[in-house]
Amino acid sequence: MTSNRIHNFNAGPAALPLPVLEQIQSELLDYQGSGMSVLEMSHRSKWFDQIINDAVARARRLLNLGDDFYVLFIQGGASMQFFMLAMNLGLEGKPVNYINTGTWSTKAIKQAEILGKDVRVLASSEDRDFSYIPKDFAVDKDAAYLHFTSNNTIKGTQWARFPEGQGAPLISDMSSDIMSRPMDVSPFGLIYAGAQKNIGPAGVALAIIREDMLARVPKNLPDMLKYTTYVEKNSLYNTPSCFVIYTVGLVLKWVEETIGGLAEMGRINREKADMLYGFIDAGDFYRGTADIDSRSLMNVTFRLPDEDLEKAFVEEALKEGLGGLKGHRSVGGCRASIYNATGLDAIQDLVSFMKAFEKTKG
């Protein structure tokens, strides 16, 4: 690690693999002999064709996607998907089902309601401050889809096993755990993810859509709001967020070639989370906020004995080169986001600091 770089525990935008940043830096003035920066290249050039096709191919291989899935890049982040999915895939006259596990689920629900959809929230963990993943719920027999948020960055919960669609296609916001572990995509009609946590910088959402969903897309939507437009044009209907797609491609290359794929990525992420939760659980000074069986492997949320200590913790950690440990502004406390690009060494350094801090202040 370059000596002046910190361990970055930000929730998103978040850490990127150092080799990815170094490659971007090295070719920033002249992309592979083109004589131009990647920031200056036409999205209709042979260079960019290769960039976007490579990113798509890597996503397909990493997730083992069949020919019945399309990989798309759409601007606007997950927030744009909240209404696009309801607009495109919420069938006329049928209910749309949601499970509410926190801020992002709540926002997705609100956008479907604004569109006048028949929204049914099947289960919610709001009764205990979104500290757990609900277990029992019955999906409507004629539901157009079942939507859930696979990982909740703010409260630090995650679906260890995905819910059953019970006949309905699953739709999931996987912004904060896409590509963090192997998964079976077959029950999903749509997976979407803002890139800025596990797979790149901010400025694009990765969307993976199953072919049978495309028949649902209404004809009278603006072109930019139809999934079919992105499928038909390989995400090049208009000028896409070229540089962000380029960076996503480099991150996926790193996951595939340097890490070795999602099985190994998942193993590393499990090891990192076990180390941190293991330390938290071993004493009384730090206290995890999520139910143990609902804990996120990506966002470790915890409290200290009081808010003054939490403030001091965040400040002193930063002095030691450990950044981004403040909890989300809406909930307070502390949070270590440990996405793919955060290495085991960062967790080791964090645990060492936590031990030392407890010794001084505990």
Place this chain on the structure above:
Amino acid sequence: MTSNRIHNFNAGPAALPLPVLEQIQSELLDYQGSGMSVLEMSHRSKWFDQIINDAVARARRLLNLGDDFYVLFIQGGASMQFFMLAMNLGLEGKPVNYINTGTWSTKAIKQAEILGKDVRVLASSEDRDFSYIPKDFAVDKDAAYLHFTSNNTIKGTQWARFPEGQGAPLISDMSSDIMSRPMDVSPFGLIYAGAQKNIGPAGVALAIIREDMLARVPKNLPDMLKYTTYVEKNSLYNTPSCFVIYTVGLVLKWVEETIGGLAEMGRINREKADMLYGFIDAGDFYRGTADIDSRSLMNVTFRLPDEDLEKAFVEEALKEGLGGLKGHRSVGGCRASIYNATGLDAIQDLVSFMKAFEKTKG
């Protein structure tokens, strides 16, 4: 100029100022002592607050905007604005007026039609292959707005003087000439511009909206599609395209501090265009395609005696380090896009090459 870089005449994404690229490169691993890349920083951090506020402040100063204008950054490029503007500002029961000067105007018109707006195209230059800017038209008395495309990249035409709204607020797609010359913003309700031509890389649109327009925004739109959301949250309702905004800020800084503002930028752009058109007009080998009084200062479109020569011209130019001279795939011919970041030296080298090519092949 770094020796392996070409002169970049691409229409967009397009050339960026070399000092901007060099600054991005130099601070890519550690943004100003933060210990993080700008690609890894939270959009809620003090660093990014400064980045976006600086970009907004520079846009305000360059265009001399009063307090009644807001500067916004919205993902999805101009294509997203085509329907957002109609959705937000097309008043119920009133006609929306358009002038059609080519591909981009046509696309904007189509999106308003999809939304069921009462679209009235007041004038079109389609009769002569969009080679001129229409002069006479009467705006509807109760028009919600008058929309036009200020510069047409594909056909190489530009409004030398903006049309009169005749009582209606003007709305303009200025993707390809924003910040290329001084202008009076007061008649405009909305100006929007994809960043990837004159002010940055692809991945964001700059939108400048007048306060009185905000009262028109319907309440029942998805949050991400309402201009009011971006105004209320300083474009930070959700994670924006951080890196692209950062780069736009650096380009605007270059225009303001290195060039010296829009008056000087406009003078330089005029000098560049005069040099190139002057050479084209001086002989018979090259032939400009746009009417002289409608010529674009940004995209110089021209033909050679036949298509074989045009193909050879583009190929040989690239060998000489002059890239991106092929006309748009929909029209053929040749085109030199000479936006802000393309220097006088590039035009001089292009003219020298054109002279030599004519000598050999003419």
